[in-house]
Amino acid sequence: MTQNITEFSEKLDISEESLKQFIQDFDLDISACLSPKLNITQNFETFAIENQEFLKKYDKDLSEEKSITQIADKIDQPVEKVEEIIKNNVPNIYDNGLYRSSVSTFGIDRKLGGNYQFIYNYFGNKSELTQRDFVGYRDLFFYIYDMLEPFINPEQSKNWGIQKAAGIIVYGPPGSGKIFWAKKIAEMIDFEFFEIQKSKLKPTSSIDEKTTFDSYLSEMLKKDKIILFLENFDEIMMQKTENRIISNNNEEVQDCIFHNIEKFEKENLLMIGSARELAGIEPEIIAPGRFDVLIPIFPPNLHERAEMLLYNMTKNLSDDATLLKILKENKADQIPFWIETAEKMKVFSNTMIVDFTQSLKKRIRSSYLKNRTEQIIINQGILEASFKESAAKLTNDYLNNVQQFVLEATTNSYDRFANRIEDLKKELSTYKAKEKPTKPIGFKTDEA
Template structure:
């Protein structure tokens, strides 16, 4: 029988947090270690059974207070290098320079070239992209799993009185994958998933019968284990200002949700709102016991972009597909080929990455039909043309959405995503207009 992560951590006598941090520190694919609902895979169980002592040392180290100097001495590395990693990845919440909880000596040693091949002998240095549940985002996966702990682990309610969330808001720039993560949440807690689009707010067609939103919600409350995703949540739940035109359908939906939300936990219903930003949402909606769980959905980072490009280029291809042969001829069936392009895709959303790969596939196909050969070179010119085409969605409005998202993610979740926030800030900076220095009319006496 598959053990969940809570049961497994008790069996090993190490903390659940240590298992989660271990997976992140060694860049292990989540699907290699855990099932979607946090069940331990046979692969990870075998590793843990045969390396109990190492995992205990890892757990003890993670929970021990230590300075950067002590970490550096233990792994025989310069203190400056250790401090740089800590500065890049973790917020310094200890003014006295003492670190613990989420800062692992072993994790830092791994980044600085320590030999941990014995770990990768169990998991492999990489898992084929097509076998993954999703790419990257280990930090976000475990953040979400923490938020969902009362659903996954009933002990929290029984022993600690921690209640399940009635509502969650997933927020992020357009195209960042909010719907994907809402579906992932349903999968993690083993609930059925239903999506309510903006166009359905007035009437929802169920079994050839049109229902009002209130009637539809009443029906959902009769079901068991249901996730309801509500799109355009920030528009629907917007704070009303004086002299503002009110969309009556939105008001009806808001009132219906506020009227029913107290029943959600009892009836095993979880509502997820998808929003571009939080600023305009009425504070009453985000109050405790309502939509008080806020989950930031980030655009992919540089490494994730490279992996997503390869994944989308090879998705659904047969072993003898013409495109796959062309990719292999260019060594574009491997991640290193895509790293330079991924570097140029600063602040790109998931949708923009898909647009790029679709454009590239069409251009490669046209070259193949013209030249009748699989030995087609994917030139820099072709890549740049596709990059320019896919960047059409990189508008001022989109960049403003990213800026607002960064501000809200920093306010709400900085301690969990400090490194990701810092990297995204730096990428966003590259798009900010630089003011030209103003020169006074005439010439300076020193000019020659």
């Protein structure tokens, strides 16, 4: 019998939030724990039932407020090490020095070398990257899961009066994967995904007829359980001001969405808008009951960049592929090889990482064709050349987009993504221009 995480948590008598936090604390692959439609996998069910006592201890610990000293004493670790991990991962703290319940003593112990091999025995020491449909982003996955709760668990509406969203805005810098997450949302709630083509946003030639978009939306409202994805949402739904003129096309699309948005929930239609930033969007469209669910899509962090580099270098390769043999020869079929390169890729988008791997593959192939040997060294020279090529998209406009994104994510979701936001701020600061020291005016003179 398939069970979603809510039903399973009730069966175990362990809070749903604890199960979600447990998956994150122990870096378990989402696909090893949950199916694409968010049901518990057989492996996770077996682990949880056989280790229910441990999960109850984890649940109890997670719900308790505790000080650094109490955590350090419990796991027999220096206070300084515990404090460093908490500051890096959980910046939010009560004034009285007791940490919020999202701090797990077990999670901290694992990061400091605690042995939890009994957990990984149920899932394998590591999941093949090529078997995953996405890398990292466990925190974002569960954040989105929470936002979609009314779709996943209809009982919320009956018990708590929480309504389904009519619209969602996924926002983030260019190349961060907004369309990927929109498709992931469709998969999570089992809706059919449609991307609105630009041709549907143009008005018809006749004044008497509906606009192309109006006709298109009317047809879509007749379907059941669909997601409509609208790119450039921030441009189309831009607020009209004295200094900002909105095109007739966009104005008609705005009017059409405003006119029909109340029908979305009734007709089981969810619209997802993709935006680089929220600033400038018509405030009425993000009012409650409209596009009031805002989901920040972050550039990957250091560890995710390393995983993505390996994933994209090995993606679609056969077991006897020449490139795979060369990667193995350099130990580049393992994540540690890519850490140094990932460290340099501060605030890189997903797209930039793909660009880097494509460039590197071509360079390795060129070297192979020239030397006709698999004994090719992937040295710093070849890595640096590919890095410079992929960094071409790291423009001032892009960095400004990231800066704006940091401000907006801080305003809307700091409590859920504090560590990501702080890490992104640090990475962004490395690109800030350093002020050159001013030279004194006049000539230098020797003092007698």
